[in-house]
Amino acid sequence: MADGPGLAARRAALRLLDAVLRRGLPLEAALDAAARELTRGDDRALAHALAAAVLRRLPDLDALIDSATARPLPADAKARFALRIALAQALVLGTPGHAAIATVLPLVDGGPRKLVHGVFGTLMRRRVALPARPSLPGGVAQRWLAAWGRDMIDAAAEAIAAPAPIDLSFAVEPEAFDGVALAPRHRRLPPGTRVTELPGYAEGGWWVQDLAASIPARLLGAGGGRQALDLCAAPGGKTLQLAAAGWRVTALDNAPARLDRLRDNLARTGLPAELVLADVLDWAPPAPVDAILLDAPCSATGIFRRHPDVLHRVRAKDIAALAELQGRLLARAAGWLRPGGILVFATCSLEPQEGEAHLAAAEAAGLEPVPVLADELPPGILPDPRGHVRTLPSILADQGRLDGFFIARFRRAGQAGAD
Missing domain, CATH: 3.40.50.150 (Vaccinia Virus protein VP39)
Incomplete structure (x- = not known):
């Protein structure tokens, strides 16, 4: 299991989450160090996707974990981090439950494996699900509610549920290019679009930039x-x-x-x-x-x-x-x-x-x-x-x-x- 498929990406995701949540580093800035052992681009992308999925749903993932333990796990406990990754795989990314837990148990080798396995199994037997509209962190929700009102809070929660679309800005108005034009010299493409594979990338007629x-x-x-x-x-x-x-x-x-x-x-x-x-x-x-x-x-x-x-x-x-x-x-x-x-x-x-x-x-x-x-x-x-x-x-x-x-x-x- 220690050398199982995808384990290196899960270890990198754990390091990424530790860098963000315990040390306060930006996710992108921490990626190179966290993924230093990964030699394949797909593994690096998976580590990033796992960490981002946890961060998008963190309050709700933690609420599920706390519902299945007699006492709340410390915020920085490795068991909590491993459970976050396992649940994000199962409930956000669609990984089968047995694979989700199998790929994170090695992250707590020498630690509370039985606890992690037990909490995850309890939640899967309950057939838990995440809310359709994610919860925002409490402090953020309070600030934004005071500034912008409930409608904005609801919109922000819906916005964080999934990756954003890809926007391109053009030096001149393109004559033919896929996507939706929301402004002059602009095209919007679906989330996950591989920009380096789009026509015109090498020629430099456009760049990625939110509208x-x-x-x-x-x-x-x-x-x-x-x-x-x-x-x-x-x-x-x-x-x-x-x-x-x-x-x-x-x-x-x-x-x-x-x-x-x-x-x-x-x-x-x-x-x-x-x-x-x-x-x-x-x-x-x-x-x-x-x-x-x-x-x-x-x-x-x-x-x-x-x-x-x-x-x-x-x-x-x-x-x-x-x-x-x-x-x-x-x-x-x-x-x-x-x-x-x-x-x-x-x-x-x-x-x-x-x-x-x-x-x-x-x-x-x-x-x-x-x-x-x-x-x-x-x-x-x-x-x-x-x-x-x-x-x-x-x-x-x-x-x-x-x-x-x-x-x-x-x-x-x-x-x-x-x-």
């Missing part, structure tokens, strides 16, 4: 050769958009590995941009610019359906610290605009503290709101009454939903000078 994530760059319009800064730019979807729209782009990021990924994306698409490895708080452009796109570092709770780990890692103190950083970045970037220049501020967060709460500070920094109009947005997405954009998982529910973003557009006070 909501494409809105900030859309709001800057055509560049006409003018200068734009893309701050905190990697992995670069917005840089590619701006370059394709005719902006002269300087893309800044402080992470070498992420900047390398942006460099690879530019090479694949053939689009031009100047790359700068630097921290926004330590760097400044040589001269004022026409436009700035600040997609600020944030909690990333808005992309929870693609990265379900964020709902289990991010705490209120993390949100507060990130909001403070966002305010500093916004104030610093505001001074780099020419009079009349445009700044678009965005966060992929569903926390008002990382979005709407920054509006007063932006105006204090000399930025005037430039309301977004309905005809500037993809059909089905509307600006709020003040002209800002808040996307929620309840939007476009019949088309696969959206990631959660806050987007606001501003103009630097003063008259634009002659070019």
